[in-house]
Amino acid sequence: AQSVAQPEDQVNVAEGNPLTVKCTYSVSGNPYLFWYVQYPNRGLQFLLKYITGDNLVKGSYGFEAEFNKSQTSFHLKKPSALVSDSALYFCAVSPGNTGGFKTIFGAGTRLFVKA
Amino acid sequence: NAGVTQTPKFRILKIGQSMTLQCTQDMNHNYMYWYRQDPGMGLKLIYYSVGAGITDKGEVPNGYNVSRSTTEDFPLRLELAAPSQTSVYFCASSAGQDGNTIYFGEGSWLTVV
Numbered sequence: 001a002q003s004v005a006q007p008e009d010q011v012n013v014a015e016g017n018p019l020t021v022k023c024t025y026s027v028s029g030n031p032y033l034f035w036y037v038q039y040p041n042r043g044l045q046f047l048l049k050y051i052t053g054d055n056l057v058k059g060s061y062g063f064e065a066e067f068n069k070s071q072t073s074f075h076l077k078k079p080s081a082l083v084s085d086s087a088l089y090f091c092a093v094s095p096g097n098t099g100g101f102k103t104i105f106g107a108g109t110r111l112f113v114k115a
Numbered sequence: 116n117a118g119v120t121q122t123p124k125f126r127i128l129k130i131g132q133s134m135t136l137q138c139t140q141d142m143n144h145n146y147m148y149w150y151r152q153d154p155g156m157g158l159k160l161i162y163y164s165v166g167a168g169i170t171d172k173g174e175v176p177n178g179y180n181v182s183r184s185t186t187e188d189f190p191l192r193l194e195l196a197a198p199s200q201t202s203v204y205f206c207a208s209s210a211g212q213d214g215n216t217i218y219f220g221e222g223s224w225l226t227v228v
Contacts (some may be wrong), residue, residue: 009155030217034215034216036217036219036221041222042221042222043119043205043207043219043220043221043222044158044207044217044219045219046216046217046218049216088196090157090158090218094215098215100148100209100211100216100217101146101148101160101163101165101171101173102208102213102216103215105157105158106157107155107156107157107159108155
């Protein structure tokens with residue numbers, strides 16, 4: 001069975017510092033990996049995805065994520081955090097190009113960036 | 116493009132009442148979904164549809180029903196509301212051919228009292 005784990009409920013960083021939000025997964029075959037962000041009282045917004053190719057994926061708002069097949073991880077990173085990055089971040093995985101209905105989401109990690 | 120639009124935004128229901136959450140998308144996506152989001156639990160798939168006239172159960176379908184008469188619309192029906200259905204509901208859609216990126220509506224906050 002496939003699964004996604006986000007080991008940290010909350011990540012606290014100071015503005016200007018680098019941030020990392022962790023995600024590990026378990027899925028058969030070649031996974032499609034995603035990060036979504038949710039601002040208060042809003043729906044989830046797509047940030048970035050990995051399908052194939054370069055292990056470092058760049059997305060919206062200066063975020064990037066690194067696919068590590070041996071560690072089955074897909075950590076979200078940003079070199080310099082902004083207060084406006086404070087939000088709830090979800091990692092998601094689906095087993096290949098299956099149309100999305102097999103996508104499962106992690107429990108979410110709340111990022112708090114302090115000024 | 117409005118994307119995925121769902122209504123109402125907020126609703127309070129009494130135990131045993133019924134209601135329908137409306138969802139429409141203007142991206143001509145074949146796939147549509149209903150999720151519920153409970154605090155600290157991530158998203159759980161309630162029902163999904165791979166095209167007009169085709170629906171299937173997700174992880175947590177009990178107490179809900181859906182229909183998909185058109186590509187654009189995917190309403191979610193709650194029958195005999197229970198306090199356990201207090202949650203935030205998200206409608207979403209995907210094309211199915213672009214790496215499964217899912218596009219979400221703004222959410223519907225439902226409280227059952």
